Amino acid sequence: MVQTFSRRSGLYIIFFVSIFLLISILTAVQPAYRFSSDVLNSWTQEMDSTIFYHLITMENRAYKQSFPEGEAEIPKLSDVFFELTSNVKPTDPRTLFGNEIPGFSIFDSQLLMASDNDFTHFPIESNPPLEEVLRDREAVLEEDEETEETEDTEEEETENEQTTGDRDVVFIYNTHNRESFLPHLPNETDPDGAMHGEINITKVSDHLAEELERLGIGTQVDDTDFGELLNERGMGYHQSYEVSRDIVAEAVAGNQEIQYVFDLHRDALRRDKTTQTIEGEDYAKILFVIGTGHPDYEKNLKVATELHGLIEEAYPGLSRGVFQKDGSSGNGVYNQDMVDNALLIEFGGVDNTMEELYRSADALAEVFSDYYWDAEAVQSDS
Numbered sequence: 001m002v003q004t005f006s007r008r009s010g011l012y013i014i015f016f017v018s019i020f021l022l023i024s025i026l027t028a029v030q031p032a033y034r035f036s037s038d039v040l041n042s043w044t045q046e047m048d049s050t051i052f053y054h055l056i057t058m059e060n061r062a063y064k065q066s067f068p069e070g071e072a073e074i075p076k077l078s079d080v081f082f083e084l085t086s087n088v089k090p091t092d093p094r095t096l097f098g099n100e101i102p103g104f105s106i107f108d109s110q111l112l113m114a115s116d117n118d119f120t121h122f123p124i125e126s127n128p129p130l131e132e133v134l135r136d137r138e139a140v141l142e143e144d145e146e147t148e149e150t151e152d153t154e155e156e157e158t159e160n161e162q163t164t165g166d167r168d169v170v171f172i173y174n175t176h177n178r179e180s181f182l183p184h185l186p187n188e189t190d191p192d193g194a195m196h197g198e199i200n201i202t203k204v205s206d207h208l209a210e211e212l213e214r215l216g217i218g219t220q221v222d223d224t225d226f227g228e229l230l231n232e233r234g235m236g237y238h239q240s241y242e243v244s245r246d247i248v249a250e251a252v253a254g255n256q257e258i259q260y261v262f263d264l265h266r267d268a269l270r271r272d273k274t275t276q277t278i279e280g281e282d283y284a285k286i287l288f289v290i291g292t293g294h295p296d297y298e299k300n301l302k303v304a305t306e307l308h309g310l311i312e313e314a315y316p317g318l319s320r321g322v323f324q325k326d327g328s329s330g331n332g333v334y335n336q337d338m339v340d341n342a343l344l345i346e347f348g349g350v351d352n353t354m355e356e357l358y359r360s361a362d363a364l365a366e367v368f369s370d371y372y373w374d375a376e377a378v379q380s381d382s
Contacts, residue, residue, distance in 0.1 A: 126179070126268045128192045130237045133227050139184050139199035141354060162373050163216035167257040169372075170212060172205045172264060173222035175244040175335075179266045183353045191268045191350040197225070204347050204357045205264045211365035217372055220255065222247055241331050248335045260303075260372075261342040263334065265289075267349040274349030275356065276317040284348025284356040286311065286364060287320040291344070293332030297324075299340050307343075310367045318363060320346075 180196035182188060202223065209219040229243050230236070244263070252258055267274055267287065274285045288304035290297055304322045311319040326332045336342040345364075348357050 126192050133178050133195045137185055137196055138187050139196045141184055141199050164218040168218040168220040169257055169259045170219040171251050171258045172262045174201050174264050175240050176265055177202050178227045182350050194350045201264055201266050204361055207358050208361040211362055215369040245335050248338055252339050261339050263344045265346050267346045269349040271351035278315055282356050283318055284352040284360045285320045287346040288322045289344040290324050291332050291334040291336050292324050292326045294337035300336050300342050303341050304343055315363050
């Protein structure tokens with residue numbers, strides 16, 4: 001037994017020394033003949049990180065206690081070699097079928113989940129024809145539902161010691177501004193038909209802006225009807241980000257104080273995936289979407305990840321996580337290359353109500369306010 005373990009350990013050491021020697025040789029040759037660092041980085045990322053933990057335990061057995069029960073077995077060298085040479089992981093069917101089945105690459109996106117972590121929780125983006133988006137529909141929004149949150153805000157309003165004054169440091173817009181919600185569309189049952197010109201995601205943007213303003217954070221909201229703008233320009237719904245990009249560029253150029261840019265959407269997933277009950281009240285879940293199709297996406301990813309963690313502390317289960325999406329199955333940039341701290345935020349799904357959405361907007365405003373003022377305090381001290 002000891003001899004077998006020693007032989008296996010020796011093979012592992014020889015294997016990894018060979019890999020690092022090979023990498024050293026490849027990076028030492030002339031630039032014309034070497035692999036790019038991105039290729040090498042992508043290749044080594046395929047290695048199971050637990051392999052390195054096992055190597056450490058060979059030197060110090062005390063580290064074995066950190067392994068969850070049932071995961072202390074050393075990976076087989078043959079499995080490691082197979083994964084490195086084929087890029088196929090037996091435990092992940094995406095690596096086997098991703099390049100063979102059209103459309104399957106959508107599941108190559110990464111989702112840092114707040115709770116359940118499976119493909120059924122990936123966001124779904126509606127992409128109906130533009131004429132369907134612009135079609136007139138009956139919509140209902142109870143007056144109590146419109147005024148209740150405003151009254152609550154007025155009752156809670158207090159004088160803020162911290163304020164951005166006349167500076168609008170947050171810019172909010174809605175690329176898919178007509179995304180609406182089935183509970184407010186009495187004659188509509190199709191999720192792709194949950195569209196309306198007035199009762200839509202823009203009301204959530206307005207509510208979020210009001211709450212941020214109440215907390216001392218100056219906020220600018222764009223009210224462009226991108227659906228109508230697409231129609232005027234003879235463009236399709238899939239070109240929405242091309243049109244909204246102009247608005248973001250104009251806003252940033254006209255206001256040098258903007259530090260954060262939020263593009264609010266709603267998901268096409270159903271209620272069981274987009275609703276969370278917290279202390280007896282239903283909230284529309286929040287999801288942060290980060291486009292990785294540009295070089296500086298990690299700055300936005302950092303902000304989204306930090307906000308996700310803070311939301312989970314204050315409102316457990318409210319955040320669905322951070323979804324990273326490249327251009328293989330969508331836009332992949334979402335105008336987030338134009339300014340630092342740019343986020344696409346999905347609020348709820350087609351089955352959520354405005355009351356639930358407003359609660360989530362209040363929660364996000366509260367968490368973001370603390371995040372913003374903490375960041376300002378750090379900058380002023382440095």
